[in-house]
Amino acid sequence: MSSPALSTLPNYASTSKSRLHSLYSDIHRQKHSNPSSFHAYVDWWHGTLKDVISRGWQGSDGPDGTSNKLVLGVRRALVDKLRYEGVGKPLGLGTTIAEMRRSNDLILLSQFLASQQSVYDPGWLPYRIASFVVGKPLWWAMEQLDIVRSEDSYTEAETWKKIEGDYVMLGLVVQAADTLETLRDGTGLSPADNLYTFEDFRREFGAKVLPGVVLSEIDTKVLIKFLERERRVVVQNDDVIKFVVASHDREITAVDRGILQLKTAVRNLREQVDSIQNKIDQTTSNISNALRQQRKSIALAELRFKKHLDDLLSKRLGSLHNLESTLISVETAAGDVEIMKTYESSTATLKAILSHPSLQREKIEETMDALATSTADAREVDDAIRMGGDMAAVDAGIYDMELEAELNALVEEAEKGKVEAAEQAVIEKLHAIEVHVPEGAPVRAEATSTWTAEAA
Numbered sequence: 001m002s003s004p005a006l007s008t009l010p011n012y013a014s015t016s017k018s019r020l021h022s023l024y025s026d027i028h029r030q031k032h033s034n035p036s037s038f039h040a041y042v043d044w045w046h047g048t049l050k051d052v053i054s055r056g057w058q059g060s061d062g063p064d065g066t067s068n069k070l071v072l073g074v075r076r077a078l079v080d081k082l083r084y085e086g087v088g089k090p091l092g093l094g095t096t097i098a099e100m101r102r103s104n105d106l107i108l109l110s111q112f113l114a115s116q117q118s119v120y121d122p123g124w125l126p127y128r129i130a131s132f133v134v135g136k137p138l139w140w141a142m143e144q145l146d147i148v149r150s151e152d153s154y155t156e157a158e159t160w161k162k163i164e165g166d167y168v169m170l171g172l173v174v175q176a177a178d179t180l181e182t183l184r185d186g187t188g189l190s191p192a193d194n195l196y197t198f199e200d201f202r203r204e205f206g207a208k209v210l211p212g213v214v215l216s217e218i219d220t221k222v223l224i225k226f227l228e229r230e231r232r233v234v235v236q237n238d239d240v241i242k243f244v245v246a247s248h249d250r251e252i253t254a255v256d257r258g259i260l261q262l263k264t265a266v267r268n269l270r271e272q273v274d275s276i277q278n279k280i281d282q283t284t285s286n287i288s289n290a291l292r293q294q295r296k297s298i299a300l301a302e303l304r305f306k307k308h309l310d311d312l313l314s315k316r317l318g319s320l321h322n323l324e325s326t327l328i329s330v331e332t333a334a335g336d337v338e339i340m341k342t343y344e345s346s347t348a349t350l351k352a353i354l355s356h357p358s359l360q361r362e363k364i365e366e367t368m369d370a371l372a373t374s375t376a377d378a379r380e381v382d383d384a385i386r387m388g389g390d391m392a393a394v395d396a397g398i399y400d401m402e403l404e405a406e407l408n409a410l411v412e413e414a415e416k417g418k419v420e421a422a423e424q425a426v427i428e429k430l431h432a433i434e435v436h437v438p439e440g441a442p443v444r445a446e447a448t449s450t451w452t453a454e455a456a
Helices: 003-007 017-023 035-054 077-081 093-102 109-114 125-144 156-163 170-184 198-205 217-229 254-292 296-354 361-395 400-431 445-455
Strands: 071-074 106-108 165-169 195-197 234-237 240-243
Touching: 017 035, 035 071, 035 093, 035 165, 035 170, 071 077, 071 217, 093 106, 093 156, 106 109, 109 165, 109 217, 165 170, 170 217, 195 198, 195 254, 198 217, 217 234, 240 254, 254 296
Parallel strands: none
Antiparallel strands: 071 165, 106 165, 195 240, 234 240
16 A cells, blocks of 8 residues: 555545644544544544555455455554555554444454344443443542553553454445345345355355455455344355345245255356357367368367267256256245245234124124114104204295295396396486587587477
């Protein structure tokens, strides 16, 4: 790892050189004297170490010769790998890692893989209370008597001796698990899709859960353990890994092992078929080259070899077809078993509902009879109320014909009033009209007499 590589990380690109000098200094005495600054340093290094690990920049520290992407190798050589040009080595890295370990951001690898308790489980409450009430004061008293030493009293070199080892970076494991569950969303429709060997699991997901890198063997074990213990989405037994699709399906059965064996055999046969086909293509190319070079004996030998490959390919394709058909039949039968279990559960539920006292024949007949009686009673009440209203109207001397005649008279009177009002409006408009005659205009006598008479 070099300074140019480190400078591409987000934390370095956004930090000034003077700030880097501060971050690379020895900070182990600032935890109590300047806690806000101390925790800011720890957060910065937490993000930096996550970026370094996830990019595979630790070196070939895995047993299979690959770099771990979820596990940090805490050794003094890490200080040299993080050396930055113009700034130097991180003098307080040991203190930072110790603090990350206390906050559970880093978990010792052996502890992570062996523990049956979730990393999110705070532990038994009475024990934690007793540890705080009794253990803390006792430990403080022993520190005052110099019987034990406080962790803050250790120098950087002493801290390194205490923390060296391999640690799981919990934040990266969570990120990988989230990505894998997103990839699995909507898949696993058949039993075979939910079953993997360890190598199949690594081949399927190792290059997909973190961008641009492939998980090592240790990384894969860590991820499977997290998915099994914390997320509870897989179960593992020896080399068999099973994704859980139902809460009751948390056991690896003999049927699961048989399906996985068939799935593995189909995959191996497909790889053989691809390999044989590649050899046939290569042999065909060799025959063509030999013929162009007039090397008939070589061409004939290659042709015989191709015939053998053709026969082998035909046999392997037949075996592959049989195995795939068998796998489909087994998956169908397994699916039928699940369907029958659902039928049985549904039948039991329906029986439980039908056994309710309210759904017994006698109770139903009694309820329906009571409903009919209540309906008849309501009808009688309604008829009685209606008849009583009619009788009250008769007693009051109110008849429908008389009411209708009176209503018609009111309507006629209203219509007559409207007509009279309209005629009056027309007359008023006519009276408002004035006639102007120009001076000197001749006026006929008959017209003048007519107007005079009208005016009178």
